[in-house]
Amino acid sequence: MLVRGKADRASRPNLLGDLDIPSGLSASVGISEFTYRKGQEVYSENDPAEYVYQVRKGAVRRYKLLSDGRRQIGAFHLSGDIFGLENALVHRLSAEAVVETSVRLFKRQSLENGAETDANVFHRLLSMTTKNLRHAEDHMLLLGRKSSVEKVAAFLLEMDGRLTSAGLLSLPMGRRDIADYLGLTLETVSRAVNQLQREAVLKFIGKTHREIVILDRLRLSSFDIPG
Known part of the structure; x- marks a missing residue:
């Protein structure tokens, strides 16, 4: 069950500000905030990638279940981290709360639309994508230790x-x-x-x-x- 967060709005991370989204787009982004219990799924592998997420408090793990039943965790997302921005229409990994976790989510399509018309939004999304790629490379090197x-x-x-x-x-x-x-x-x-x-x-x-x-x-x- 999802419990909508009740944190003071003034204390929340300014995700729209961080992404430099114009105020005219803000109303259509459709921001929501939810709290997930420890071990509760945020989304599953192959679910439609319709939203982008930001951890407000707590931690999220993204993982894949392998054919032999083992679990490979690809990343941990901590407070302030943004995740779920895919280069496909579905999520490649599942996401789950490590502890009780508050997450903000907003419409991916709205951000992509904003990136087409606003250079600041485009560069921020590009920076996020590059950061995720860098983390994937670092994780690959870590596994090679x-x-x-x-x-x-x-x-x-x-x-x-x-x-x-x-x-x-x-x-x-x-x-x-x-x-x-x-x-x-x-x-x-x-x-x-x-x-x-x-x-x-x-x-x-x-x-x-x-x-x-x-x-x-x-x-x-x-x-x-x-x-």
């Missing part, structure tokens, strides 16, 4: 750049998600994380092992060098 420790280190550095606040890295996703993102088993991820802990590269805060303090970023970065 030789060892599990290298993969986990690269992931933690990525999240450190996107999530860390006041020196604390608070991960919304668990180790199963991390494993499916890195193409590893849950046990392998746990061993790699425990190794980094033993080597005093990081430490955990609390019992969930999702709140991390990185003690030695230089040492952590040394694992993120492709061989």
Whole structure:
């Protein structure tokens, strides 16, 4: 069940402003906001790609179920991230809330129409597309790392750049998600994380092992060098 968000409008990210959409187009974009429960689907693979989405609060994973039943996570989208902008008429991956997540959605066709008539909108959409392509390339390189420790280190550095606040890295996703993102088993991820802990590269805060303090970023970065 979708629960329409009730956040103060003034506190919401200005998505239209971020995209430089003219005020004349704003009324036709059709912005809505919904809250998804943990594990609830935002859209499925092959659903019509009629909307573009922005995470207002929480986190979303995009993934594909493989023929053998395994799950490959292609991306995590965090607060402020925009996703669902496809180069086809349907979504190639499924999207699901990692934790309780508020998402804004707006009509893809309206944005495309705006891009045809407004250079600012066109360049912003092009920038978003380029960013998504760059992330896909980075993820491909990450999967090509030789060892599990290298993969986990690269992931933690990525999240450190996107999530860390006041020196604390608070991960919304668990180790199963991390494993499916890195193409590893849950046990392998746990061993790699425990190794980094033993080597005093990081430490955990609390019992969930999702709140991390990185003690030695230089040492952590040394694992993120492709061989």
